[in-house]
Amino acid sequence: MAKVLMKGNEAIGEAAIRAGCLNYFAYPITPQSEVAEYLVRRMPEVGGVFLQGESEVAVGYMIFGAAGAGERVFTTSSSPGISLMSEAISYIAAAQCPAVFVNIMRGGPGLGGILPSQADYLQATKGIGHGDCRLLVMAPASVQEAVEMVMKAFPLAEKYRNPVMILGDGLIGQMMEPVEFPDHLKTEATNKDAWATNGMDHRNSKTRNLVKSLFLDPVQLNDNNLVLKAKYDRMRAEEVMSESYHTDCDYKGLIVSYGTMSRVCRTAVDMLKAEGIDVGMVRPPDGFSVSRKGRCRGSDEAVVHPCAEHRDEHGPDGRGC
């Protein structure tokens, strides 16, 4: 398929449809409103549903409802809106339902501003909601990466029955770049009969499914948390990707960055190299796996994998930092 020039927000909406997601609930907020603007027109064309909630809190629970019924579903918002959804995200994680959340970050804290920012890193990667909930997080550095990550997010959410977050920023959302929608990333939704509350009529199972996040019995709650913990460990082990740039030299310094900033830093690395200064860059799974001394502990730390490519599976060893 030929490349088309598309705004990040619109490309994200189209990517979800191409990935087979036909349910989108959202509430407008700058700088992500074009996703809703695009899908309010596009969803009916493909037989999908767009519903605007009365608030982000409502949208969070609309997502929970659709996810619990076994439907592919996603939403988009920006920082303050994501905070409002975080309660529902914790419920969804606890109830082990798959859903995709896209955060087109803007400056904060509070209402902050409407310009791009990457300041929701800690929120996204260290738990987001209350309790021991974790997300799988992917942070695109280009519109093309945003498209691919959105398309990969749905099968990943289903694989782990866990919310997945795409952590973009206002620049990714507002910018136009050439994109293509790879056909091979189109997937069929997995069979959810074993757990989804999708009605007894259409499944062979005679057992009733129950989607819940309330475990009043402390032993049951503990058991559920151990199940979640094992799942998060598996996500860390199986889904981490890392990318390093110009680290195959005796570098004098190492830049750690993710998302939009990583492409800016890549240029900085090139400019420094032209001046004879070797600096490496790593888009790590988790920027905070770099200790204060600058030693990179590699990729064993994180659920997060803010990068798209497996250019260097081993990552840097932290020498010379």
Place this chain on the structure above:
Amino acid sequence: MQSEIMFAGFGGQGILLIGKVLAHAAMEEGFEVAWVPSYGPEMRGGTAYCTVVISDRPIGSPIIKNPLHLVAMNGPSLEKFAPTVKKDGIIFINSSLIAFGANRDDVDELRVPVVNIAKDLGSVKAANIVALSAFVSRSGIVPMETLKNCIKEEFSKKPKLIPLNMEAVAAGEKAAQK
């Protein structure tokens, strides 16, 4: 090789559109492109601008502080951005609305009365296409033929506007040659 172009003017002058058409044309020519609009507080003040980065390799920062070229469609934009343009770049000035110059001796200043030209063609709305055509013609950043195709594609849903815009392209090209 990388070029950065800033398009700036009032909201409603079609600034974002001509930036998009140029980005599209450059993409068709096989370049990496990034188009970034103003959507922040400045947009709320009635001014509009966008930057287009065109490169033969992956683009690092799409946010540009010092563009290679500037297309200024109103006075405030010229005043604000003329000092930021790189040496040897082109500063395009909409002389229908801007009486003063860029006040730079290290750039190629191109003055075209795009509003008057567009009025003569039959619609003031084509002024942005006159400007885009004049700028592309002077800079040679993409072939004129590719530009024309992309303008046609942009107006494919309003085909009756295509002849007017093709005239605007021809007029802009001619104005840039003077």
